[in-house]
Amino acid sequence: MDYTGRGPRPHTVRYQDAPVCxxxxxLAAPDAFTELTWRHGTKAGxxxxxxxxxxxxxxxxxxxxxxxIPRDGS
Numbered sequence: 654m655d656y657t658g659r660g661p662r663p664h665t666v667r668y669q670d671a672p673v674c675x676x677x678x679x680l681a682a683p684d685a686f687t688e689l690t691w692r693h694g695t696k697a698g699x700x701x702x703x704x705x706x707x708x709x710x711x712x713x714x715x716x717x718x719x720x721x722i723p724r725d726g727s
Contacts, residue, residue, distance in 0.1 A: 668716065668718075672718035675715070678713055678715075679711065679713075682711065682713075685711040685712075685713070686709045686710065686711045687709065687710060687711070688707055688708070688709050689707065689708060689709075689710050690705045690706065690707045691706055691707075691708075692705075692706050693705055693706070694706050
């Protein structure tokens with residue numbers, strides 16, 4: 654919503670980019686994921702002899718899509 658000069662100014666700033674769901678964001682950047690081992694468990698299996706607990710993680714900066722941005726930056 655742009656200010657047209659009539660009436661009070663809008664109290665919020667709109668996001669410039671269209672919202673993207675988390676699944677689409679993750680699928681668009683497969684190279685951003687890193688495999689991380691955070692501990693060794695107690696039950697070893699046939700494919701995991703040292704019982705390592707691992708997962709693939711990625712960090713993305715996100716904002717809620719259904720909220721407005723406050724003008725004071727908080």
